[in-house]
Amino acid sequence: MKKVLVGMSGGVDSTITTLLLKEEGYEVEGVYMKLHSKPGYHEIHLARAQKAADFVGVKLHVLDLQDTFKEKVFQPFIDTYADGKTPNPCALCNRNLKFGAMVDFADEIGADYVATGHYIKTDGEYLYAADDDTKDQSYFLFYINKDILPRLKFPLGERKKSDIKELAASIKGLESFASQAESSEICFVETTYTDVLKNYVQVDQPGEVIDKDGNVVGEHKGYMHYTIGKRRGFTVNGAHEPHFVTKIIPEKNQIVVGKREELACNKVVLNNLNFFNDEKEFKSTVKLRYRTKAVDCDVKIEDEKAYVTLEEGVFGVAVGQAAVFYEGDKLIGGGWIIEAN
Numbered sequence: 001m002k003k004v005l006v007g008m009s010g011g012v013d014s015t016i017t018t019l020l021l022k023e024e025g026y027e028v029e030g031v032y033m034k035l036h037s038k039p040g041y042h043e044i045h046l047a048r049a050q051k052a053a054d055f056v057g058v059k060l061h062v063l064d065l066q067d068t069f070k071e072k073v074f075q076p077f078i079d080t081y082a083d084g085k086t087p088n089p090c091a092l093c094n095r096n097l098k099f100g101a102m103v104d105f106a107d108e109i110g111a112d113y114v115a116t117g118h119y120i121k122t123d124g125e126y127l128y129a130a131d132d133d134t135k136d137q138s139y140f141l142f143y144i145n146k147d148i149l150p151r152l153k154f155p156l157g158e159r160k161k162s163d164i165k166e167l168a169a170s171i172k173g174l175e176s177f178a179s180q181a182e183s184s185e186i187c188f189v190e191t192t193y194t195d196v197l198k199n200y201v202q203v204d205q206p207g208e209v210i211d212k213d214g215n216v217v218g219e220h221k222g223y224m225h226y227t228i229g230k231r232r233g234f235t236v237n238g239a240h241e242p243h244f245v246t247k248i249i250p251e252k253n254q255i256v257v258g259k260r261e262e263l264a265c266n267k268v269v270l271n272n273l274n275f276f277n278d279e280k281e282f283k284s285t286v287k288l289r290y291r292t293k294a295v296d297c298d299v300k301i302e303d304e305k306a307y308v309t310l311e312e313g314v315f316g317v318a319v320g321q322a323a324v325f326y327e328g329d330k331l332i333g334g335g336w337i338i339e340a341n
């Protein structure tokens, strides 16, 4: 019998994932990973994961990965904002923890497969966007190691979140999983990202708002409060039209603002590439942030960087974010934005 290790977070998705795999006839074990160090969090979520494991009848392992998480995900999150850029902690967590450390643990216990409740599909060679496009998480998995694709299982990729909740609600003993609040977008951010940053760096430090020619036009609350495309929380003297953040200059604690048309980005450069194929020059579509539609582009890969020309201007493109390429619903790879013009 083939063995599957399921990442069990105590949420409805991974609980139903575990149940489905067990029903399919696999030998199933679960693992709860302690990732971030938010006080009180693990007591609640581990108890839920244990309840789910007991209900389905699987063994639950607990892995304490807080140090790895801090080094590979949390510290880069702080450093990226301090650097005036916009981080993507989930993509780093997926590579290093959920599809890194968890796969290592699967090897230790002799599991053939690794499964999670992510909304995404795979054929063992590529990843594909989920059928439920309101829940699709493929954008956040672009950076996982290609070698492990044949060992991944995502039982929810062809299902709808609403069906998963309904299923849980209909099973006596799992009803409470259906009514749990949905987890926030970034698991360790409860309110706003600046509330997290404030414990580590000085976020509130008023500075100058400048226009593209360097003229001081207003005041802001501290550059880390802003991401590219933001249009509130700073002053622009005498402005009649909305102004948007177009650039962040951390070393001078300045933000540059401009009108909407100044925000349009037509070219991006990426590094730290992760592609599932070997093409070096191609046409594709690209998502430059989560929950946006993929736009047509031309891509050229040279010296381990990708040079991307967008066929239409895209607004709100931030250095530090991920650019993820798709052919239809097939994810072909991606990289990290180091320049956006």
Ligand SMILES: Nc1ncnc2c1ncn2[C@@H]1O[C@H](COP(=O)(O)OP(=O)(O)OP(=O)(O)O)[C@@H](O)[C@H]1O
Pocket (backbone or CB within 6 Å): 006, 007, 008, 009, 010, 011, 012, 013, 014, 015, 031, 032, 033, 034, 035, 098, 115, 116, 117, 118, 182, 183, 187
């Ligand atoms: N702390 C954890 N330990 C083990 N696996 C985890 C953990 N956090 C997330 N996972 C796995 O990654 C999947 C996607 O995580 P995400 O944080 O997006 O969860 P979610 O959509 O809230 O899902 P769930 O309802 O299962 O919590 C989960 O379904 C689970 O399989």
